[in-house]
Amino acid sequence: MLAGLGSALPDRVVTNEELTALTDSSDEWIRTRTGIRQRHFAVEGTATSDLAVAAGQCALKSSGQGGADAVLVATTTPDRPCPATAPLVASRLGLSGAAAFDVGAVCTGFIYALAAAAGLIAARTADRVLVIGADTFSSILNPRDRTTFAVFGDGAGAALLRAGEPDEPGALNTFDLGSDGEGRDLITVRAGGSQQRLAATVSDPDDQYFTMAGREVFRHAVQRMERSVRAALETAGWQHTDVDRLVCHQANQRILDRLADLLGIDPRRVVSNIALVGNTAAASIPLALHQAHGDGSLRAGHRVLLTAFGGGLTWGSVTLTWPRLAALDGSTSGPSPEN
């Protein structure tokens, strides 16, 4: 069950105006299509692990005493292709010896990692698992592609899960997870893996960058999250009107709005922080949770539904009743305007 939360954002805030100087777009173009006003970019020299460690420290601290015997890092932008980022994060958090591995499910990564963590706890392999979603998408974005460059931001968010009873507040009981590899080209970095090796001549220099087929991804995101939410609701025995807070992967404000509309969920119950941080990939759900918990919009007893969609394609949802958590401090890495 959920016992601690944390998040971290790099110091550098990049406004839409600043991006406009780099790309062929405008503040209005970005705001009306995405709802984003600014995002944080890590400066060169700041790696995904740096953000993950800061968020992890914050989550461990908020959970009270005790460390973690497993560390999972959901990321698409690991420090290096090899090894995984999680072992370094565990060591830097003073958790040397803990089980540690990365989870790759792009923007659904945090939900998948929560499911893996809940499984480790259920199998009694671990009692306390630190789940971190961390990404520095600025390291893979194409500065010439306004449809991605204007959308993504860097950040990390973390949750500490501990063993507990299934009926306790904070218990993660009803996951819905899915994938469709036929959609692999819709959200991708084509080169740099075993299929198109970087040592060989890359057929198109843009293949080194992240790409996303915007309109198709929009449609899939809404449809897949809608179905996944309905499946999770059914397993939990909840009606859509029972949902006090819907926390979606912060992909695009228009996606959040349309999803709430199709599900019949009051938009005032939809948690959103995309205006200030953009789409932070695997970090987006824990960042949104940390912010909403901090500002009081998420309160103990709330019935909460988390849902995400990402590259793969992948999607997933989970329900929980919000637990009583210790008062949380803000981001541990630099100023964060939403705190």
Next chain:
Amino acid sequence: MTNSYDALVDLLVHRFDVDPAKITPEATFEDLDIDSLFMVELLLVVQAELGVEIPDEAATPRDTIAKAAELIGAQLAASAS
């Protein structure tokens, strides 16, 4: 006016806040001050509310409201037969 036209107008007004005064059969979606994501959203809502799946490439912002209504009507008839 056909049922599918009325249903489409209803969605445009109530789900997308389009000004009813701007909607005529001959108006194109472009005339309604829309952007590139609008058609995707419209087709999602049409599918959810009217139960017809229209592929993204079948409808463009340059189409008239009447043409889109015709497409929806044809799909409805096909799924009913």
